[in-house]
Amino acid sequence: MSDVDELDVNPFFLALQSKFSSVYEKALKECCLFCIPQSDCLQGAVITDKFVDTHILKPSPFFKGQYHTIRSESQIASIDDNGEHITTLDGFPTKTAIKILNEELGYNKNYQPYKMLIIARPLDQNVLRKRHVSDGTSSGEFNMEFTVDNCKEFLKSIQDIAKAIQELDEQINKFIKNYILLKDYLDDAAQRLCEISTSVTEKSIRSMKTKGNLSNKKFRDNITAAVETCLIGSVHQKLYPTICSKCNNDDVAMVTKCRNLQGLSTHHLGVPKHFSCPLTSAVVELAHLDGLITPIEKLYCMKTTIDNITEDINKHVRETQPLGLPEEDIPCLTSDELIPILVTVIVQAKCNHIHSDIYYIDNFYWSAANRDRESLSYCLVTFKAAVQYMMTTDFSDIDLKGAVQNEISFDKIIESRSDRGAVKMCPESSMKSEREVNGAYIPSSSRFDRQMENISRMLDESTKEMGKKSNIVKKPIVHSIFGGPVKSVSPLPDEQQKKDKTNKDEDMGDFLSSLNNEFLSFGKQT
């Protein structure tokens, strides 16, 4: 390609003449040096003002052959004597010699000469931003909400993989019918389920006829995540009680610890005052943990809890800091504060099976949610750290007697629930409030709804556990996850509601006693 052609099509040069014309005009007037990365290395890039400023250079007033960018005088580059390379010196992340492919001489309005160098690649690739490829709801993609029903719908919508999904169905039934879960051999169960998930995913991907989708990593990730979620969601009823049984001692110890630590505040744990604020949304989110089905849902619940803590505290800090304080002087939340703050949230949320949930996530979550893997992993570790800190620390030196325990009473929750019910108008949300469809839990759209559902779920579970705890594993749970004969042990939503109602009436005594045990109340900081 000739140089003229290159400049005609070069995205940087075109942007310079249009979007950044004022900078261009000024640079022409001052006879600046233009370093124009060749078109090939700018495919799909966004030309930003920083990119422009980094590639327009002025001669150094001190050294011949040296230039500084118009972005910063400390960004220095030099052109070697034979004019073959331009070398980035100070102010760039690395010292690199970049090949000069060609040189153009131009003249400004005053007939003063200026140079344009076509260079092999940008002077600093860090200022190069890729244009975001559409996040994509097209080509079978969806913004993955890790609910079993969503994932089933997604897999069902892809005709090509029907056979692979049928096999998944069979494998699930086989696992539910034949596999004997032993609490000391859960790693084997994890291994088997992981094998099923991997094999079905591979078969699904192989059987895709529309190869266009396969080149899309997000699409493949979605298939992987959907298969994993459906699999674990379907065996949850068999699997989770065994996990709870394995972690029972730790769970009980944790519940007792939380009960004993009621009234614990961040102040008791030495968190600076500017980070102390009510964290109701985080508590409510975490209280929802027990009611979730799949590991990935639980993991996202933990992440949302931490996100809520961060959001509320950041907001509080910004509101309480003096106006005009530079951004860098505003205190930011570090791990030294996050762990104790999380401890207070855990105490208030009163999760019944936090150790079981951590075990569940550690062992039964493999590939889902690739895109958030690192931040989810950080959240899980932070939760583990907070839980371990609670379990290994003696809090007896903290005087909690004087602490005010601001609990939301159950009456208030019921009251607000009915208020909320009156407000709920959207048919979608009412559909989502049906807790179980084919044994699958569907989280509702808002945190408040989820809190309400969590309470109902805890009510159900507490009544179920009273009479049927020992039968859960032995009872065969056979149901198809993708159409066909469904023999779910979960009652239909309507029946469930009726049953709930009668159960609530009959078991009011148990219910009240469980209230006394503080299993069903929600803590609140005010």
Add this chain to the structure above:
Amino acid sequence: MTSTTRDVFIGDQGSRAKPAFFSTSEKMYKIKTVLVGDISVGKTSLALRFVNDKFDESYKPTIGASFISKIVVLGDGCVVNFQIWDTAGQERYRSLVPMYLRGAHIAFVLYDVTNPESFTNVSFWLEALQHHGDMVKTVLVANKCDCESIVSEEIALSFAESHYLQFVQTSAKTGENVDLLFHRIGAKVVEEMKRVSKQFNPNDRLSLYTERSQSHEEEVQKEVKKQKKCC
């Protein structure tokens, strides 16, 4: 005149067992970087300086300043996503820090040049790393080098040498050597990842699975027999 590159790189540590974050399909190397050290040595500031300094569009603070990711392009064109995990420095949380080290590719052990105690405690952090971190690279970072140093540079250097560590002096306040630190160590880790990814054999997992399966089968047989007897 002070030298602009005060970093002295000494030796290499062992390699990781497997490339946990390596993704060939995206040609982006995800590097888990943990910052450890006493409280107030400047761990958070170092991370924030690295991500905030110049290129604010490419970083994403997700969880306060505790977890930050930043994508950078190294000199050779490799795209690296630094996942920076800040850890707690207070004594009461020290026992929790090892949890954060698992699977890390880089550990920056920081001390404050104006605080000798933070240098003394470097040994503790290194021990934690030895037991719990399977690092590719560990770097001893002398932070706050813009201030008058109380900890002798010679002592720190000799300590680093004796522990086969790489050593660098930084200032999170002025930004001195911060970018350089991440870029140089990042490049070394990428090199290591490329090498290890060629050696990693996915079939290793199969034999482990078979062994475990057998033991479970035996246990199930026992359980079934037990149940039959009970009936």
